[in-house]
Amino acid sequence: AQTVTQSQPEMSVQEAETVTLSCTYDTSESDYYLFWYKQPPSRQMILVIRQEAYKQQNATENRFSVNFQKAAKSFSLKISDSQLGDAAMYFCAYRAWKNAGGTSYGKLTFGQGTILTVHP
């Protein structure tokens, strides 16, 4: 079974600085997707960035970028120029391309989350 581990329960950063959130995962699959979701106090789950495992290039979305190391099964999120609105719980998530039966239903496997605090 796939597992996702976020080893940093909490992180903090000064406004305008850069922070990196860590994520490792375990899978025997070669094709899969990885995601970072943001959950602010409103509880709404917001997709921040996604990475397809077959793509060597790291995904970027404005101030958010990832460092995807497939061999090491590592998927970290870098937030540049941190803003107060970035404060939230961040979840790393994995989705298989196909499950063992050859079909896939898109199930997301989540890590435990990292609470990010941004100091003014």
Added chain:
Amino acid sequence: NAGVTQTPKFRILKIGQSMTLQCAQDMNHNYMYWYRQDPGMGLKLIYYSVGAGITDKGEVPNGYNVSRSTTEDFPLRLELAAPSQTSVYFCASSSGLSNEQFFGPGTRLTVL
């Protein structure tokens, strides 16, 4: 376009009571999911559906039931509420297996 909506936002149940959590989406998505989020944890899949009339169990289905009679609606039923079902419940939908899942705002359920 409301996206994914969930009702109610909050609910307190007594042990042994039953209730249905409602989920609806107006994006014509075939795939719908129910997750639960326990305090300080990530989300875990309860049930999912790949289209009207087709549902299946996820990781933590015990104590729950679902139905999918229309593309739009995917209600989650708790038959005999237990304290272990105290959680935040999220419904999500997507248009395809490789596409983004859109989440509803969640329902906070407390069983006392």
